[in-house]
Amino acid sequence: MLSMEMYPSLTLGPQRIGDCFYRDRQAAAHMPMFPPAGCDMAAKALPQRMIPPPPNDPTTKTPKDEVKMELENASLWKQFTTVGTEMIITKKGRRMFPGLRLKLSGLNPSLRYLVLLDIVPLDNSRYRFQGGAWQAVGGAEARLPDRVFIHPDSPATGAHWQSRTISFHHAKLTNNTLDSQGHIILHSLHRYQPRIHVIEARDVLRWGGGQHSFVFPETQFLTVTAYQNNKITELKINSNPFAKGFREDGMNSKKQRDARQKRKICDGTETLDIVNCDPCDSTELQPQQMTTATDLQALALASLPPLPNPSCGFRPEEAPYQASLVQEQPLDLGQAFMASQMSDIGISMANGMQDMPGSDVANMIEGSETQAYTSNFPAVQANPSFPLAPLPQSSSFLPVPDSSETSNPQPIDYTPILSSSPTLCSSSNTPLLQQTTFTFPTPPPSNSSSPQPLLSSSSPSYHTMPETISPHTPADASFPAPPCQAGLQDQISAHSLLTDQPLQGEPITSGNNSPIDQTSAVFIYPNNLPANPAPVPAQPLPNYNLPLAPSLQCSLPTHGTSFPFPSVPPHMQSFSNMSSNSSHHAFNFQNLSHQTQAAFPPSSFTHPSSLPHPHPSFQPSSCLGVPSSFQQSVSSAPSMPPTAYPQNLANPSNPSYPQVDISGIPQFNPAAHYRPEMVRHHPSLLPQLDPSLPSNLPSSNPPQSLYPAFPSYPLRLCQDPHSSLSIPFRHLYRQHQHGHVHPQGSYLDMSTRAVF
């Protein structure tokens, strides 16, 4: 039984307390079937012991730094990245292509894990395809409730996960904010970054002890309702088996379509001079002719380079990512807020992604792939469509393609872009990694009322892989600069994973508030966050063990009229002991970003110059394993010098990051147990806002809230109360499983919107 939380105030999970919490708070009226009273009863019925798992349980210890994840079809992703990956989103939901095909290793074969997918915004910008490239044209729309797609196999043993490729091809993206199918809701024309979370579930009654998050920068994409870049269309058609009909040899190819159209016109216009009809029309006129033409085309195409294996989208024989994460702080997911912070922090960076030629297409595009970032990435960046992300970066951390090493015949000159972009990595001397040091807008951490620095000296390990990143900063106007990959990773890890915030351009270096060149009119990246205040680290942070700050609770979205009720998929029932009805596999996490945005609307976008755009450029197929604890620790690390990064990071062969000792981090102190429901009913338990907390907002617009704009929280796992519920209580949860079984995955929608 698991539940997840994106932020402390919520306990999510299939039909669990979290559900009650939401209903109770927001729109019980909309969820008549699940009366708050029932929830309360259920909550009360939970044994106290179930809520806060035993801290520091030795049994929860697992080998650290061993969990690794690799993106199997990294080569394909890179191909798209070079052009600027676009993902179609539709009202009914559209699958991602390429899909996420992953390989996990380092798991305990006997333990059970959940594998989740969520997608977070990369920045606060809205984009438009102009002049053949993507350009930021304004501020992002309010962030939608986060939904998490739970892999249908979840929960499964480590042996299970490691024995096969983990695919999230069933996950669908939608732009329907009222989606009731459990699809992941995204805004069109925004950039996103998928994240994979591996959560340990030791048994039905106790889970936690390990949470690993992975980010593959090359999987970031821009959402569209219709493809903007023809190159992307071509790639999709050539790579996606379902689009085979649109290939040149297909009956739905442009040529064939044109012929059909002309034929139609000819047929419809008797007076039309047949001479005016395209000769190719003849192939469409007669079935036999058509067949012949098709055959001929097929023969002609036979000589063409083979397309990538469509079945999987792509099966590059690439070397595994070295990425991975790490930390293994025993984590009881049901624990207090501390638990909410991903205790496992580690960065698994793919050290040198080794791309193997997966397809001819890939070869054509990428030329040759090498294992090192530097060699691979350049090609990837060749034709980036995305505007270069103005990432503050340190040359030392940038996986920059070395022209000398790259096979790319035409080295790309990123200089112009970089120079034009205020936030370009190259412009900054700040190590990208330091981006991880920025602020961490989360509720106060430790029990202690006194603010404490998040980062202890003990958490040095995450600081990255200097060597893996090339000092060069390739930048392409159309796509995020690859060189900034490190920055991206950091951003993702630090922000998204930890805070679940959209990646925002922030000064890499803590305390780096130096203004960034904003001369580029093309790349406008309004950052919500004020210059990264180096601060976070140095600043006293709220006690993470404390419940969500009042401001956040009060900021719950009001637009939602009802809450979606998560249901447990059949395959998960054995694990959760929940009702047989299951519907969606995705958890919908309401995210607070929009809430906070509401709190800091103008301010968040008023200081574009203050922050470098996070645009995490694509990084080589590296995987960023980011334990939440890491993020916090990193972000909070006071003045983390670039040089502090472990050298091992530089070595692609050594993907593992040193384990971070989070024991020194207050928020990871299992001392106090946090119970969202307790806070809900007893607001007084909420910690006092700490006036000393730095504000990320512009001074001109002082935040009314304790937290910076786009605050989001790490994926939080909480022990599922159901296991402890007596049979009589369980029916309460079942009542809300209106969903139907979703054959492609489980969606647990915890948003505040009505989803059913």
Added chain:
DNA sequence: TCCACTAGCACCTTTGAAATGC
């Protein structure tokens, strides 16, 4: 007028049940 979005279309793959053969 421009642009984002939608619905319907044709083509294709996937999937699972039914049919067939051993």
Added chain:
DNA sequence: AGCATTTCAAAGGTGCTAGTGG
């Protein structure tokens, strides 16, 4: 009768395109 293989149709996934609405 039981199992494996093949066939077939339905379901669903694609991109394309015309139309719609802001």
